[in-house]
Amino acid sequence: MAAKEYQRSAYRALTDQERAERATTSGGEPILEFGDGSTPFVDYVRSDVLLSLQGLRTKAPTEPAFLIATQVMELLFKLGHIEVLHVRDRLDADDVDAALWALRRVRAVQHQLVGAWELLSSLSPADYREFRDQLGDGSGFQSFVYRQWEFALGNKNAALARPYAGNPVTHGELLRALNEPSLYDAALRLLARNGMPLPAEVLDRDWAEPYQARPEVERAWRRVYEDPVRHQALHRLAEALVDVAYEFGRWRATHVLVVERVLGGKPGTGGTSGVEWLRRVADHRFFPELWSVRGAL
Ligand code: HEM
Known part of the structure; x- marks a missing residue:
């Protein structure tokens, strides 16, 4: 209508x-x-x-659940992205309190995102087959707002802006997200301003390049974790960032589970091998030294 x-x-x-x-x-x-x-x-x-x-392509009774759950996730990716930019800017302004307050909202968004998989996990393979062919080459892989959010959090990959090269507005927005410092870059610069020795290559680099984990950064977080009372604000920030990375990991892991349940081992609509490819992606962790430092404590 x-x-x-x-x-x-x-x-x-x-x-x-x-x-x-x-x-x-x-x-x-x-x-x-x-x-x-x-x-x-x-x-x-x-x-x-x-x-x-909700431009449905079939009369399959489960297509509305699939399309609306996908649209809800797109809106939540957008909100997650907006909130993350706000957190990053608060860190740049040395306002850790406001950043922590906004990180609560990021986490709330992520809980909704993980919960949204419930709708899709209710689809049987037969339900999905009824409308899957009509998706053609369409795949969540092509969600530009998801990519913007990932870039803003710190998972940069210039190749993943390529699908949007034909749309100057979307492409421009993605390139901006690619070229700007991420939330993690802002957190590391804050660490340095708080007296943690970090190499220049971390603090001022080509922000579009994928982030490379470094021992100096792990050592800085280690100092924070070894004296959480002295570094109270930084310690809270570290754990709030781990919350975000953890929830992102839960979203990805649940995606894999839902896909395995609905699709089994079939290839994806976006051209990948499917579950096997998604499992590799799900191994990625945002803020890598905040994970590796746990083994050093
Ligand atoms: C039954 C439902 C779903 C199935 C079977 C499914 C399947 C897949 C598969 C196989 C891939 C790998 C790329 C490809 O070859 O297509 C993929 C990627 C992806 N899907 Fe889904 N998906 C489903 C629902 C969703 C929903 C609702 C969203 C939310 C927008 C979504 C977002 C994504 C994203 C963002 C990626 C790329 C992940 C990355 O590059 O890190 N998927 N999906």
Whole structure:
């Protein structure tokens, strides 16, 4: 069904006092009249547009669950990306408290993302087969907002911007994410500003290059972990970053499990061998020295 184009009403902010007066006038009941146009809720959420974006390709009863779960994940990737950029900027401003506060939201987003697999794990192989062919070459591998989020967290790989070369807007956004310092780069620069000796190649490098784990960085985190009282803020930051890496790992691991359950050993729609390829990707860990340091404590 095509989206109905509502006439959007002029938006006006309200004060607590105005709302209290209206609740008195209405006897505490909801507003039911909005004229011929939209409602203020629809104007803000754009749910008329959002709910018109489920272009199903088959009559398979499970295709809506597949498409809507995928769209929900895309929105959550977007939110995760926005929050991570905010955390990175707070670290650059030496505001670790605000960064930690925002990292709570990143984690909440990730819990939703892991939970969203529940919908897809309810698909049987027969359910999925009913609409899979209609996906053609389409694969989550081509999600640019996922890639933006991965780049912002620190998993840089210039080759993975290539699929979007035909779209200057998307490609431009991805190249920006590729070329900017990541959240982990910002965390390491913060470590250095707090007296941890880190080599220049870590603090100022070509940000588009894949991050290479280094013993000096592991040693810096080790100092933090060995005296968590003295380095309280950095220790909390380290563990909050591990939370993010851990939740990302859970999302990837659950993806592998769901794919194995639905698809078995078949190749993916995006051209890979499928589960076997995904397992390799799932081995990646964000913030590598925060993982390796655990073995050194
Ligand atoms: C039954 C559902 C799903 C199956 C069978 C499936 C299968 C696969 C397979 C086989 C791959 C490897 C690339 C390829 O050859 O296609 C892949 C990659 C990927 N999928 Fe899924 N997928 C499913 C659902 C989803 C959903 C809902 C999302 C969310 C947008 C998603 C996001 C991704 C991403 C981001 C990658 C690339 C991972 C990376 O490069 O790190 N997948 N998927």
